[in-house]
Amino acid sequence: MKKKGMSVTSxxxxxxxxxxxxxxxxxxxxxxxxxxxxxxxSLKTGSSAxxxxxxxxxxxxxxxxxxxLFMRSVGNTFLYLLVQVPIMLILAMLLAQxxxxxxxxxxxxxxxxxxxxxxxxxxxxSLIFKSLFAxxxxxxxxxxxLGILEENYNFLGTAGSAKAIIIIALLWRWTGYNMVFFLAxxxxxxxxxxxxxxxxxxxxxxxxxxxxxxxxxxxIVMTAIMSINGTLQLFDESMNLTxxxxxxxxxxxxxxxxxxxxxxxxxNFGYASAMSFFIFIxxxxxxxxxxxxxxxxx
Amino acid sequence: MKKKVLSLMLTTAMIATMAAGCGGGSDAxxxxxxxxxxxxxxxxxxDAxxxxxxxxxxxxEGGHTLTAWAWDAGFNIPALQAAADDYKAxxxxxxxxxxxxxxxxxxxENAITLAGSSGDYSTLPDIFLxxxxxxxxxxxxxPDAFIDVADADVNWDDFSQEKLSYSTINGTHYGFPVDNxxxxxxxxxxxxxxxxxxxxxxxxxxxxxxxxxxxxxxxKTGKYLLSMDxxxxxxxxxxxxAEGGSQFKDGKPYIxxxxxxxxxxxxxxxxxxxxxxxxxNEWSDYTxxxxxxxxxxxxxxGNWIIPTIEQVAExxxxxxxxxxxxxxxxxxxxxxxxxxxSLYISSNCQNAQLAKDFLAYTFGGSTVTYDGALTNGGVITxxxxxxxxxxxxxxxxxxxxxxxxxxxxxxGANVPVVEQSDxxxxxxxxxxxxxxxxxxxxxxxxxxxxxxxxxxxxMGN
Numbered sequence: 069m070k071k072k073g074m075s076v077t078s079x080x081x082x083x084x085x086x087x088x089x090x091x092x093x094x095x096x097x098x099x100x101x102x103x104x105x106x107x108x109x110s111l112k113t114g115s116s117a118x119x120x121x122x123x124x125x126x127x128x129x130x131x132x133x134x135x136x137l138f139m140r141s142v143g144n145t146f147l148y149l150l151v152q153v154p155i156m157l158i159l160a161m162l163l164a165q166x167x168x169x170x171x172x173x174x175x176x177x178x179x180x181x182x183x184x185x186x187x188x189x190x191x192x193x194s195l196i197f198k199s200l201f202a203x204x205x206x207x208x209x210x211x212x213x214l215g216i217l218e219e220n221y222n223f224l225g226t227a228g229s230a231k232a233i234i235i236i237a238l239l240w241r242w243t244g245y246n247m248v249f250f251l252a253x254x255x256x257x258x259x260x261x262x263x264x265x266x267x268x269x270x271x272x273x274x275x276x277x278x279x280x281x282x283x284x285x286x287x288i289v290m291t292a293i294m295s296i297n298g299t300l301q302l303f304d305e306s307m308n309l310t311x312x313x314x315x316x317x318x319x320x321x322x323x324x325x326x327x328x329x330x331x332x333x334x335x336n337f338g339y340a341s342a343m344s345f346f347i348f349i350x351x352x353x354x355x356x357x358x359x360x361x362x363x364x365x366x
Numbered sequence: 367m368k369k370k371v372l373s374l375m376l377t378t379a380m381i382a383t384m385a386a387g388c389g390g391g392s393d394a395x396x397x398x399x400x401x402x403x404x405x406x407x408x409x410x411x412x413d414a415x416x417x418x419x420x421x422x423x424x425x426x427e428g429g430h431t432l433t434a435w436a437w438d439a440g441f442n443i444p445a446l447q448a449a450a451d452d453y454k455a456x457x458x459x460x461x462x463x464x465x466x467x468x469x470x471x472x473x474x475e476n477a478i479t480l481a482g483s484s485g486d487y488s489t490l491p492d493i494f495l496x497x498x499x500x501x502x503x504x505x506x507x508x509p510d511a512f513i514d515v516a517d518a519d520v521n522w523d524d525f526s527q528e529k530l531s532y533s534t535i536n537g538t539h540y541g542f543p544v545d546n547x548x549x550x551x552x553x554x555x556x557x558x559x560x561x562x563x564x565x566x567x568x569x570x571x572x573x574x575x576x577x578x579x580x581x582x583x584x585x586k587t588g589k590y591l592l593s594m595d596x597x598x599x600x601x602x603x604x605x606x607x608a609e610g611g612s613q614f615k616d617g618k619p620y621i622x623x624x625x626x627x628x629x630x631x632x633x634x635x636x637x638x639x640x641x642x643x644x645x646x647n648e649w650s651d652y653t654x655x656x657x658x659x660x661x662x663x664x665x666x667x668g669n670w671i672i673p674t675i676e677q678v679a680e681x682x683x684x685x686x687x688x689x690x691x692x693x694x695x696x697x698x699x700x701x702x703x704x705x706x707x708s709l710y711i712s713s714n715c716q717n718a719q720l721a722k723d724f725l726a727y728t729f730g731g732s733t734v735t736y737d738g739a740l741t742n743g744g745v746i747t748x749x750x751x752x753x754x755x756x757x758x759x760x761x762x763x764x765x766x767x768x769x770x771x772x773x774x775x776x777x778g779a780n781v782p783v784v785e786q787s788d789x790x791x792x793x794x795x796x797x798x799x800x801x802x803x804x805x806x807x808x809x810x811x812x813x814x815x816x817x818x819x820x821x822x823x824x825m826g827n
Binding site: 115116117134135136137202203204222224225226227310311313314315316330335337 | 476479482485506510596597647651655798799806
């Protein structure tokens with residue numbers, strides 16, 4: 069039985085919708101429905117067995133701004149963001165530039181080495197850093213034996229050094245990952261552009277800033293957005309490397325949300341959902357800003 | 367034609383996958399329970415010698431089988447096993463207890479949170495072990511997960527009232543006490559001897575004298591006289607209880623205006639700054655690095671810490687225990703209790719009468735159970751009559767052949783009852799953070815005020 073009245077275009081339309089339907093249905097069920105439920109949950113309070121509408125309805129949203137611990141976790145996260153993301157992106161770009169050099173020997177080997185940290189799982193590398201920097205750990209032994217430190221230093225038990233270690237760990241883990249994007253970006257830049265610059269008498273520094281960086285802009289924007297997004301949701305390092313300590317000085321927003329929802333004896337899902345939406349809004353704003361900044365089209 | 371067959375097959379495969387996926391979603395609760403039981407069936411079978419691990423939950427109505435969740439294969443599980451053997455030998459020959467080992471106490475807390483949040487309590491076992499400091503919070507949050515056991519055949523007066531004060535909620539009994547959290551102060555007598563002290567010199571002293579001795583011990587032996595987990599600092603609670611005080615007053619935090627608490631915090635800071643106290647970064651550092659790693663000459667905690675101390679085989683015979691120092695000193699000994707757990711019956715138990723009878727007979731005061739628990743797991747009772755058994759009078763080789771169990775039971779009788787709170791651990795966390803900051807140079811009162819504010823904020827005061 070063929071529907072004779074149907075035109076080719078409308079047949080194509082229907083076919084299109086039919087093909088889209090399964091995926092759409094899955095996205096609605098798996099993503100949109102939970103998002104709506106999370107909004108509803110974020111407006112409720114009380115034990116998770118018996119949640120009540122909050123009084124007033126935005127209670128969870130106003131509460132977080134009076135919560136000093138949450139504000140501290142926001143501060144910590146932004147510290148990681150502001151220190152780690154720029155260092156990481158510049159390092160990644162420099163490494164990509166070096167490893168893109170056609171005359172470099174064992175290029176593939178070095179590229180693999182720099183990328184390798186990304187193959188480790190977040191939890192295991194956090195645990196490795198934790199044992200490296202433990203009071204009786206390898207780094208302490210080396211520094212004491214070299215005479216740099218007089219006695220073993222409690223790196224993870226001191227607020228400043230614990231934050232520094234999280235940043236170092238993040239750099240180690242993610243620089244190679246971003247470098248790969250820059251390498252791919254560099255492949256797309258015509259070699260003739262560099263030749264032209266050379267003929268015009270540009271030195272390496274000028275070539276880098278006047279040619280490489282502008283032509284890499286889309287990649288830079290993309291890696292920046294991904295890094296900002298990733299850092300705002302930072303969880304594994306805070307959870308496994310320092311457990312948020314000492315005295316909550318390294319706790320991140322996601323870790324605090326986790327503590328509020330799955331931490332011992334709390335199960336404060338309403339408040340946790342509200343804080344998650346706060347992060348969601350932050351990610352949206354920061355991504356919008358970096359897209360605007362990176363957008364060089366006239 | 368071939369293409370049509372191929373596309374048909376692909377479509378079928380896709381629909382089948384989706385159906386399987388959705389099906390899995392709709393009864394996630396029950397499949398969780400199934401896999402939880404199946405996953406730990408090894409442990410259960412090994413411990414209880416039972417082969418029907420998976421089916422223990424269902425169809426137990428009127429049967430002789432119960433499922434129990436507990437943690438710590440070296441401590442709580444031997445105690446449960448002793449109870450099961452006791453009940454089987456003396457009451458019900460067909461009785462089977464299927465013990466499912468959990469890796470830590472948190473697993474059971476999370477299982478109850480999950481069951482309560484989803485409203486599906488069918489995932490819970492018949493009996494489960496639960497931490498004393500958390501139980502009031504959980505009964506308040508998830509009242510449907512527990513059943514009260516006030517009508518069980520137990521002489522409640524035969525228990526330490528301090529222990530029962532946790533599991534008694536609004537005057538109703540919910541749990542059966544298992545272990546005893548009485549705080550011991552264990553010292554390495556060989557190291558004390560090197561510094562010309564005996565254990566008697568450390569009994570009934572003040573914290574100031576303790577600090578003086580601690581400095582001396584550190585100078586001469588390089589070992590700290592005390593260690594604790596810095597983020598989960600139990601010292602404040604224990605030292606305060608020894609003075610008869612609490613961090614709470616009439617359900618509200620009582621921190622800044624509590625002079626005893628402030629003094630205790632000052633003492634802790636002084637200890638940490640003078641190498642008398644080592645604050646580890648976390649719990650596993652506390653046990654593995656400071657105690658098993660042989661960094662300390664003294665350990666103060668609930669007596670469940672004893673198996674950890676005993677892990678260092680070469681120090682056997684070098685330890686002895688005594689009571690805690692106090693602020694006042696001059697012969698006044700400190701007694702406190704920290705941690706410990708009790709057994710509860712879940713609302714999912716199909717055979718509540720059997721569970722009550724079993725627990726009332728065994729942990730309600732059976733000497734056979736408690737003797738077995740002590741011999742196999744080192745679990746010390748809070749049941750007064752069971753504590754008079756001969757097993758308790760024996761010397762323990764690791765502790766220089768002194769009868770430490772009798773000593774612990776004796777000390778346990780002196781522990782003062784203090785105000786408890788649902789927010790015990792939250793309070794501990796904030797005060798611990800304050801102490802770390804004070805040690806690093808922050809102002810004491812500002813930090814304690816911040817801790818109190820944060821706690822009030824969390825409690826919604």
